[in-house]
Amino acid sequence: MASITPHASAAAPAHSQWSSRMGFILAATGSAVGLGNIWKFPYMVGQSGGAAFVLVYLVCIAMIGLPILVAEWLLGRRGQENPINTMAGLAAANRKSRHWALVGVSGVAAAFLILSFYSVIGGWALAYIADAAGGSFGGLDSDAAGALFNGLLASPATLLAWHSAFTLFTVAVVAMGVSGGIERASKLLMPALGVLLLVMVGYGMTTAGFGSAVDYLFNPDWSKLDGAVVLAALGHAFFTLSLGMGIMMAYGSYLGQEVNLLRSARTVVIFDTVFALTAGLAIFPVVFANGLDPASGPGLIFVTLPLAFGNLAGGQILGVMFFLLLTFAALTSAISLLEPLVALTEERTPLGRVAATAVAGLATWALGIAALLSFNVWSDVLFFGLNVFDLLDKLTSKFLLPLTGLGAIVFVAWCLERNSVRNELGLGALGFGVWNVVARYVAPAGVLVVFVSSL
Ligand code: PFF
Numbered sequence: 001m002a003s004i005t006p007h008a009s010a011a012a013p014a015h016s017q018w019s020s021r022m023g024f025i026l027a028a029t030g031s032a033v034g035l036g037n038i039w040k041f042p043y044m045v046g047q048s049g050g051a052a053f054v055l056v057y058l059v060c061i062a063m064i065g066l067p068i069l070v071a072e073w074l075l076g077r078r079g080q081e082n083p084i085n086t087m088a089g090l091a092a093a094n095r096k097s098r099h100w101a102l103v104g105v106s107g108v109a110a111a112f113l114i115l116s117f118y119s120v121i122g123g124w125a126l127a128y129i130a131d132a133a134g135g136s137f138g139g140l141d142s143d144a145a146g147a148l149f150n151g152l153l154a155s156p157a158t159l160l161a162w163h164s165a166f167t168l169f170t171v172a173v174v175a176m177g178v179s180g181g182i183e184r185a186s187k188l189l190m191p192a193l194g195v196l197l198l199v200m201v202g203y204g205m206t207t208a209g210f211g212s213a214v215d216y217l218f219n220p221d222w223s224k225l226d227g228a229v230v231l232a233a234l235g236h237a238f239f240t241l242s243l244g245m246g247i248m249m250a251y252g253s254y255l256g257q258e259v260n261l262l263r264s265a266r267t268v269v270i271f272d273t274v275f276a277l278t279a280g281l282a283i284f285p286v287v288f289a290n291g292l293d294p295a296s297g298p299g300l301i302f303v304t305l306p307l308a309f310g311n312l313a314g315g316q317i318l319g320v321m322f323f324l325l326l327t328f329a330a331l332t333s334a335i336s337l338l339e340p341l342v343a344l345t346e347e348r349t350p351l352g353r354v355a356a357t358a359v360a361g362l363a364t365w366a367l368g369i370a371a372l373l374s375f376n377v378w379s380d381v382l383f384f385g386l387n388v389f390d391l392l393d394k395l396t397s398k399f400l401l402p403l404t405g406l407g408a409i410v411f412v413a414w415c416l417e418r419n420s421v422r423n424e425l426g427l428g429a430l431g432f433g434v435w436n437v438v439a440r441y442v443a444p445a446g447v448l449v450v451f452v453s454s455l
Contacts, residue, residue, distance in 0.1 A: 017254055017255070017256050018254050018255060018256065021256075021258075021259050021264070023183065024251065024254070024255060024259065024264065025264055025267055025268060026183055026186060026187060027183050027251060027336075028242075028248065028251055028264070028268045029190070029267075029268050029271050029272070030182075030183055030186045030190070030329075030332035030333070030336070031242045031247055031248075031251070031332065031333055031336035032240060032241050032242050032268055032271070032272045032333075033190060033271060033272055033275045033329055033332075033333070034118075034329050034330050034332065034333030034334075035118060035121050035122065035125075035326075035329070035330045035333065036236070036239050036240040036276075036333070037240060037272060037275040037276040037279055037329075038197070038275065038276075038279040038301065038326055038329070039121055039125075039298070039300075039301050039326075040236065040239065040240075040298075041236065041240065041276040041279060041280065042279055042280050042283040042284070042300055042301060043296070043297055043298055043299075043300040043301070044232055044233075044236055045217065045280055045284075045294075046284075046287070046293075046294030046295045046296065046297075046300055047232075047294075047295045047297060048224065048229045048232055048233070049221065049224030049229070049295075050216040050217065050220070050221065050224065050294070051215075051216060051217055051218050051219050051220035051221065052220040052221060052222055052224045052225040052229065053224070053225075053229050053232065053233055054217055054218065054220075054277075054280070055220055056225070056229065056230055056233040056234075057233040057236060057237060058273070060233050060234045060236075060237035060446070061237045061240075061241070061269060061272075061273060062269075063438065063442055063443060063446060064234065064237060064405075064442075064443045064446050064447060065237040065238065065240075065241045065243060065269065066265050066266070066269050067409060067435070067438050067439050067443045068238075068241075068243050068244075068405040068408055068409045068443060069241055069243060069248055069265045069268065069269065070261045070262060070265045070425070071408045071409040071411075071412040071413075071439065072243060072246075072248040072249045072252060072405075072408050073248055073249070073251065073252035073255060073261050073264070073265070074252065074261060074412055074421070074424060074425075075087070075090060075249050075252065075408060075411065075412060076248070076249035076250060076251060076252025076253040076254075076255065077252045077253060077255045077257070077261075077424075078090060078416075079249075079253060080253050081253060082104070082246075082250060082253075082340065082343050082344060082347065083103070083104035083107050083108065083246030083249045083250060083340065084101050084104030084105055084108065084246075084344070085101075085104070086104060086249060086253065087100045087101045087102075087103045087104040087407075087411070088100065088101035088104070090411070090415075090416075091411075091415070094415050094416060094417070096411075096415050100407070100411060100415075102407070103246075103404055103407035103408060103411065104246055104249070106400050106403065106404045106407075107244060107245045107246030107247075107249070107340070107400075107404045108245075108246055108340050108341065108344055109400065110244060110245045110396045110400040110401055110404060111245040111246065111247060111337045111338075111340050111341060112341055112360075112363065112364060112367075113367070113392050113395065113396050113400070114239075114245070114337060114392070114396050115170075115334060115337040115338060115341075115364040115368075116364045116365075116366075116367035116368040116370075116371055116392060117368060117371040117389055117392045117393060118330070118333070118334055118337060119163050119166045119167045119170065119334060119364065119365070119368050120159065120163045120166075120368050120371050120372045120389070121298070121330070122163075122166035122170075122327060122330040122331070122334060123159060123161075123162030123163040123164075123165065123166045123372075124152065124159075124162065124302060125166075125323050125326045125327040125330055126162045126165055126166055126323075126327055127152055127158065127162045128302060128306070128319075128323040129320055129323040129324050129327065131148065131306070132306070132309065132316060132319030132320045132322075132323055133316075133320045135316055136148060136306070137306040137307075137309045137310040137315060137316065137319050138310055138315070138316065139310055140306055140307055140310035141307075142290045142291070142292055142303070142307060145303045145304075145306050145307045145310070146299075146303050148303075148306065149299045149302045149303050150299075152302075153299070153375040153376060154375075154376055155376070156372065156373055156376050156377060159372040159375065159376075160369065160372060163365070163368050163369070163372055164365065166327075166330070166331075166334070167361055167364065167365045167368065168361075169331060170331060170334040170335055170338055170361065171338070171357055171358065171361035173331065173335050174335050174338050174339060174342055174357050174361075175353065175354045175357035175358065175361075177353070179335050179339075182331065182332060182335065183332070185328075186328070186332050189325055189328050189329075190329065190332075192321075192325055193275075193322075193325035193326065193328070193329055194274075194275065194278065196318065196321060196322050196325060197275070197278045197279060197282050198278065199318065200282035200305070200308060200322075201278060201281045201282045201285075203282075203285075203286075203308055203311075203312055204281060204282055204284075204285030204286060204289075204308075205285070207285045207286065207288075207289035208288075208289050209284065209285040209286065209287065209288030209289030209290070210285040210289075212284075212285075212288040213280075213281065213284030213285040213287070213288055214281070216284055216288070216294070217277070217280050217281065217284060227450070227453045230450050230453075231398055231450050231451070231453075232397075232398070234402060234446070234447065234450045235397035235398040235401060235402060236397060238397065238401035238402055238405055239396075239397050239401060240272055240276065241268070241269065241272060242333070242336065243401060243404075243405045244400065244401030244402060244403070244404035244405035244408075245337070245340070245401065245404070246340050246404070247336050247337065247339070247340060249408070250339065250340055250343070251336075260426060261424070261425060262425060262426075262427075279301075282305075282308075283300060283301055283304050283305070286304040286305070286307055286308045287300070287304055290304075290307055292304060305319070305322065306319065309322070338357070338360060338361065338364070341360040341363075341364075342356050342357045342360050345359055345360050367392075370388045371388050371389045371392055372389075373388070374387035374388040374389040374390070375389065402447050402450070402451055403447075403451070405447065406444055406447045406448070409439055409443050409444060410444050412439060413436070413439035413440040413444070414440065418436075422435075
């Protein structure tokens, strides 16, 4: 987390600070925008039947995600420590149970579980850079695109190699403490990814599937809506905004008092949402133009995009660029996932930074192997009817993240002194009234209702 530079002024706080509001927004956006937007969002839309999911997701982002993002930053800024100590310290200062520290603990646990399978998918993106460069996308039809992807999934050795490479990149960046450089690079590369997505949307417009795609994404068929779809939308709102993992809390701890939390949250949320919707508009025209199944699952972008690149002038170079940039976006998210584990390992063991990073990286790498084997040799190894990959995904998105986020917002709304929160948010009477209703009732009730109804 190093687009933070230690404050040099005489009044320097013990804890370092972001070099600028811009650096903070950039890092938070870098964590938020990743595979969740480009890989996961489209296939979840497809599995959930389209626009009804999209609309519920947008409501979850606005009514639950945004306030929880603000709550996590606020807690981090007050606590000035890692998420576990922050929660413990704030609970003590406000004479609340020390069990609030559990919010921090489950956040760190979720980060660990997510990183393990996140690196596997980051590995897919790496593999596709090589495929694109080698010309594998040229003249593909939908069967060949499917075969290419299934070939990757069927080979544990190939998956392991790319998963290892992705983990190694992540570990190297964190161990060398160069995430600041990565974040500065993201100023250029994230917009580039956005532009390439727009190019793909442009290609989608030339296909026969564009109208169906827009319809599918924005014209809801409410009969597709049920408790499972709502829970999936809620869980994804947490995943995509990097909530419920203590990560945004950690970012908040480096934040100066002058930064306006609500405005910053709005910026991050808008960027994140625009990336996801654009990805949807890039993918679904190809799905419908080629008669593919929108509900085909995690392989969706890895089948549709090569088809599109294969049919596009300059598709080979565009394909390489796209998967490079996707890997980069995944990397900025992955380093934010690894950071809290490393910080904790460093604090609680005698290990130094490099060794702590190696240990944390090794642990997620090992669990990632179980995840990648669930696409082939362990596909029949089921827990509660789910393979390891699905188990890790569901356990985190549908369980740990919502509950941790719920803890954060309940603590802010109910346990902190109200006037201090109002001042910190810089809200007038009306604005704070709205905040209070949302933070005290709407967001917590939303999480609880969705959660309980799905059990
Ligand atoms: N928000 C990232 C994405 O949408 O890809 C994934 C992620 C990163 C989740 C960091 C959680 C996190 F802490």
